[in-house]
Amino acid sequence: MNSTRPLIFLVFLLTLFACNTSNQERLFTEKEIKIVPTPAQMKLGEGFFSFDKNTTLVVSSEEEENYISPLRNKLAQAAGLDLDMEKVAPSTNFVQFILDEKFKGEAYQLEVLEDKISIKASTTAGFTHAVASLQQLLPVELESSKLLESVAWQVPVITIDDEPRFVWRGLMLDVSRHFFEKEYIFDVIDRMAYLKLNTFHFHLVDDQGWRIEIKEYPKLTEVGAWRVDHEDKHWDARPTPELGEEATLGGFYTQEEIKELVAYAGTKGINVVPEIEMPAHVMSAIAAYPQLSCHGNEIMVPPGGVWPITDIYCPGKESTFEFLENVLLEVMELFPSKYIHVGGDEATKTNWTTCENCQRRMAEEGLKDERELQSYFIKRMERFISSHGRTLIGWDEILEGGLAPGATVMSWRGTQGGWEASEQGHDVVMTPGSHVYFNFYQGVPDTEPVAFSGYTPLSKVYSFDPVVDSMTVDQKKHVLGGQANLWAEFITTNEQSEYMIFPRLVALSEVLWSPKEKLDWVGFSDRLKENILPRYDYQGINYARSSFSVTADTEVDLTSNVVKVKLQNEFPDSEIRYTLNGDDPGADSKIYQEPFELSETTTIKAGVFENGKQKGQTFEKTFHFHKAVGKNVSYNPVYHDSYQGAKKIGMVNVIRGSLNFHDKQWQAWLVDDMEVVIDMQREVPVNKITVGSMENQGSGIYFPVKVEALISKNGKDYTSVGKIEREFSHSGIPQLKDFVLDFDEQETRYIKVKAANLGKTPRGGNAWLFVDEIIVE
Template sequence: MKSICNKLRFRIGILVLLSAIFMQGCEETERRSFTEDDLVLIPKPKNLELREGSFSVNSETKLVLAEDSLQIITPIITDLFDQAAGFQLQTVKETPEENFIQLKFNSKLGNEAYNLDVSNDQVILESGSHLGFVYGLETIRQLLPKEIESQSFVDNTNWLIPNVSISDVPQYSWRGNMLDVSRHFFDKEYIKKHLDRMAFLKLNTFHFHLIDDQGWRIEIKKYPKLTEVGAFRVDQEDKHWNARAENDSNAEATFGGFYTQEEIKEIVAYASDLGIRVVPEIEMPAHVMSAIAAYPWLSCTGEAIAVPSGGVWPITSIYCPGKETTFEFLEDVLTEVIPLFPGEYIHVGGDEATKTNWESCPDCQRRIREEGLSGVEELQGYFMQRMENFLAENDRTLIGWDEILEGGLPEEATVMSWRGFEGGWEASKEGHDVVMTPTSHMYFDYYQGNPDNEPIAFNAFTPLSQVYKFRPVLDSMSTAQKEHILGGQANLWAEYIPTEEQSEYMLFPRLTALSEVVWTPEEKLDWNAYARRVQKMMERFDIMGINYAKSAYAITPSSKINLDSKSIEITMEAEFPDQQIRYALNEELNNNSPVYENPISLDTSAILKAAVFKNGQPMGTKLEKEFVFHKGVASEVDYKNEFSDRYKGSGETTLVDVLRGSKNFHDGRWQGWIRRPAVVTLDLEENKSVQDIKVGTIEHQGAGIYFPQNIIVEVSTDNSDFRKVGEMDIDFENNPESLIKDFSVDFEEQEARYIRVSVEPRSFSGRRGSWLFIDEILVN
């Protein structure tokens, strides 16, 4: 019996030892260490030290709060664990000995600063403010595995936080993003979702563009027609934004929407919990046709107008500052707006006001005389001064676009500089606070990749790398000027943003670049390091369900032709550095395709396919481009009507150089004619058998560029006697997109040396004329 007991004890001892070894192995696995490459933090913290080990969050982990008021921000992480990990973090007031995350007040830290210290046993987050705790929790969130973003339970995952010591504070106090909900309306749930994502990136200012010509989006109870009439327009979404017809004021208007005051309160409160201030924009004196459609007496003429369905230029239907009733109306509106937005700032627009009606308006002219103003520019200054005085009386600061500099700037006004950096430079010199938001870096309605592969956008280019180059402060500023630069902001105007999915696509990942350049100290900004992190952040975005753009992976080809040898050389690059590009000629592209290392030479027709490959898979949109070496390549070209100096392509060989244009009609590949046909003659140098002529064209109806109306092809052997061999008429169709199309004129095969192609631009009754663009004439 004793022997049996000893054997039993021995076996139990072995089991205990094995169990201890096993548990130690599990502990070591759970407490694994991380490398700097594992850390995917955007924006990059001011100071970070990575140490050995990690903290494991489990169902026993406690969340220790310094006071109950912090309960409101804990869902930033607790909701994630509830969904993805399947357990809830229990909130307690007493600090356990280990396995806890503690939010601890530190009055020595500034308003937005926080310290984060993670060790094997505990996580200590210190801040002196609500904002700092929000940012610290968002940092913890980003340190956790990306799977924490899952909306459903994730099995077999260790929820580890790397052992780090972080002390962090933003570089600038204004880190903003503007959403235009006037051109296209987005409901409150999308706005709240966007606020969550702003907080994720430590952005702190939501600029809410509530009013514009195409829609009034906020309920004003004293003026119910502002939303009954001004919030809706005739649906013309099947046409390009800038090619939509003027609406009749009596036409049925059904397209639009607005926020009730209760919904506004809900949005503002939601933002406040996340540490985000909401700055409403109540436009004046221009961009207010939606208000004038509701109350025509607000304009100089008093004429009935409709809410426009698309672009308006110039903007002449604006508020009348000669009438006292205009200011009564605006003060009434602001009296209802101010209590809804408890923050410091009210944005009043002030941009793009064409003042021709003021010049002929008796009321405006009387106001100019009575106030001793020099003209309509100073009348706008008078307008803004009155609004600034009213806002100041209500403890609010006026902020407006840089046009408010014209005609005299109200003393306490803040300037948002959008027409480059110059307005901000001038305003800061005069002692005004400034938010930099230049079109060159901060307009997210611009294309971020090759327009051929992107959804329609404003015809300009702001790639991710350009956003990352943004710096709010200029070297040429004095020390005093620099102190007036509050920060920066990105704007997403919504003319071309009809859906939430497209809004996300234009915002992300560019918003991550903005967040870093306005948070992180300039000396720590590094494009290559950021590019590595944002590619990994995209994997988290996949789980978060964000419809982000992969445009930075897209291939940008560049080509040049040697007309003597009739060959072209193609180079390719991607925006992200150090990418593997694979390509294929006249075959399918796959992981075994050649890696691009040197320029590609072509002297025969080919279809080039290329893409960035990562882990054996293509990333982003694949490039597919056809190069056609037709019988007219390098021919001498004679122009009867000269092309425009604004759009001259690469010169007289543009139409026969194989190189095709893109949807960006400013790319230097297009020749343009306005109000007259393109009549060109190609000399093939000898008689050749021909039977088909293709004319490469582009249509961008919003820019006044249309497909041709008619094409005639004539041939000759002596450049004197021309015979018409083919003709085609092209019907007009409404087109909301930008399209490239080759129109083919076929005819019986015959010998010819000279080909004359006459391309007639589209004509419209009552319109001065339209643009005709051509990039190539292909002879087959």
């Protein structure tokens, strides 16, 4: 008798049991359903559907092949399943699309049974959304670019009935400030579709580049698409180029490329809205055709920031409208979108006031001022656009001077413009800078890539609601939805763009899609971390980890010279570990549980940990308890009203400022020099004085050109103990700097510190001087 047979049989039984356990007794719970955006309705059943080599994809048209191709390609790549596509459904084990007119607009139903999956919808968007949900029901390993073994490609038995809350769920990309190749735009469209977004706002025209081929006016791309390369300098500190300088930086999309992009987006249920700016943000067009401006002066495409924007279209010339109408005729041939965006923002009308043509137009039309002239401009373009069956949409400045009858307003300066437009019976899209400008910082500025000075973390995006509480029922009906905007002044690469978009776009997708009553930051946080970010890891998307960063709230009690520190993270119930001795935090560091107090110089380092591993960057902050903490400070002149810091104790309160100059830790002087006197209350030995400052030349903030410290025992007779003089130099990087004055130890009671303001910027504007702390040792 062969003694090995019972052993082999036992192994066989155990293997069979294991297989049955993994494949037949898999139980899904509601907590495991982590779709983003969360569906309107879900009903979880028992059991699961398993994708295997015999699963059939039932498709009856090329459109249905497009719907299922993302899932099919991923299963082939990650699971090694090359699924057949057939027109007739087999008896079992298949995925099928069913056209059902009962589902309106973007609504869909996804029904998963143990033997089949059916998807019902009536539109491309509906079917695309259903497939996106199906993808998210599968394991995150679906996104792997490599074949993975031992993954059960199962989805739970479930019925999802879903539809969006808002009809406009968008993302705007600025490709004018920096040009992005079409391949990246395709990637963005794919990622939007995955999140059930439906509107891609294509910002094709701005001062710094014209990005769309117009056959009637070839110079728009021959000249207007290119600028002198000054990328080594800060965006707002770049020199005005001389006429004839070589312009090599830029690019544009041909009409064939535009058609390709628009058609591809259409297969994903995404509408592409072109933006052709007017009457301002058009220096790229004027560089190509100077006669479009009031005075016809030749200019170059600016290489960086321009303010104020005075080189704008001339509405006094009929040729201006002829040009714009011809441009828009070609644009409308390329874009089937119902909406044509015309910008309409930030037009400085200085040249209109001195332009004979403009003044004549105002007289002929009975316009009382240049605001009404801009309204005339927009109303005239609205009539032209509506005569071709389209709807004009513009930034909320188009309200000024009177709104065109059929126009839709995109409200960016808060939500007030949208509120006013909806009150007047106009449709609105809400896109306030406070919540959905993705060019703003999303984490601690000191550790983030250069961005605009606003602060829009992930949780703030999730708090966005396009509907304003004070709106009437009728006003609310005019709110189409919302969108995020990524302006590209500081965005030069695909990777940077991804970093600013993700994961904030994930948060936006949910607040624009899901029923309001289903929005839950705790639940979203879990689904994001467990289901979306791991998928992005597999896909190689350079998403920001800023939401994992630790931040600190501080409260100063200068009567006892104590700082209370509260550590926090955006995600609820995060495990924060920290050290107070300067060591990096680790898995065995102390867990933060409640605010703690500091009374001596301390460096805090902290991080968020999950399963023993740190997520995101290490937070680091030093609280320097120096001799002047809490002492009396007098100012001459006093700091500017806009930047008061902690007021009288701002210079001596231990708390340092960050690169976010709106963090309320900075005191600032506009044009004026700074002079402060610190009363130490008694004579003390001093040998070192440090002045903390900031420079952000793009925002008009400059380091002092001179810093001096003086001491006195009586408050009248001062002796200089140190001086630093420095010449201005261009810098494209916002930075913090301590100006340190060392000297032989001396007894003093009064310390006077002077900092000389640059006064005027290289462009002639007023300069800011920012100081956060004067450290006395």
